[in-house]
Amino acid sequence: MEVDKELLVRKIKDGTVIDHIPAGNALNVIKILGLPRGKENRMAIIMYTSSSKMKLKDIVKVEGLELTSREVNMISLIAPTATINIVRNYVVVKKERVKIPDYFEGIIKCSNPNCVSNLERETAIPKFRLVSKKPLILRCLYCERHTYREDILRQFGIGR
Numbered sequence: 350m351e352v353d354k355e356l357l358v359r360k361i362k363d364g365t366v367i368d369h370i371p372a373g374n375a376l377n378v379i380k381i382l383g384l385p386r387g388k389e390n391r392m393a394i395i396m397y398t399s400s401s402k403m404k405l406k407d408i409v410k411v412e413g414l415e416l417t418s419r420e421v422n423m424i425s426l427i428a429p430t431a432t433i434n435i436v437r438n439y440v441v442v443k444k445e446r447v448k449i450p451d452y453f454e455g456i457i458k459c460s461n462p463n464c465v466s467n468l469e470r471e472t473a474i475p476k477f478r479l480v481s482k483k484p485l486i487l488r489c490l491y492c493e494r495h496t497y498r499e500d501i502l503r504q505f506g507i508g509r
């Protein structure tokens with residue numbers, strides 16, 4: 350008999366399923382998105398589950414949430430393999446793979462504490478260009494300093 354392992358956790362009615370998160374990173378994704386934000390964000394976190402595409406992966410299911418493009422970009426920085434599934438009335442209406450933007454503003458801070466974008470009296474928005482996806486390297490457009498995945502995790506208070 351075929352058992353649908355995806356039904357280990359019940360389907361969500363309206364919300365977002367963040368799938369194909371690199372194994373062990375579900376809690377990082379939740380932290381970076383500031384979830385849950387309230388009672389409406391009923392959540393299921395599935396960690397170290399097997400996948401046909403990846404050996405092991407994490408999944409986060411959140412009810413009552415549709416991500417902004419900024420939030421999708423945040424996810425791309427720490428979970429570049431993730432796919433975002435928008436669910437409405439139990440049906441996946443949209444599915445997209447996250448993509449690390451070649452250029453972006455804001456979202457994270459430059460790793461250089463003396464960078465103009467980190468000075469309180471300045472109003473320069475951090476701007477980055479993508480140098481490398483794997484390993485993740487971003488270059489600040491003001492000071493040229495590289496920012497790495499570890500720097501981003503540290504900014505969000507994630508230990509590794």
Ligand SMILES: [Zn+2]
Pocket residue numbers: 459460461464465466489490491492493494
């Ligand atoms: Zn900088």
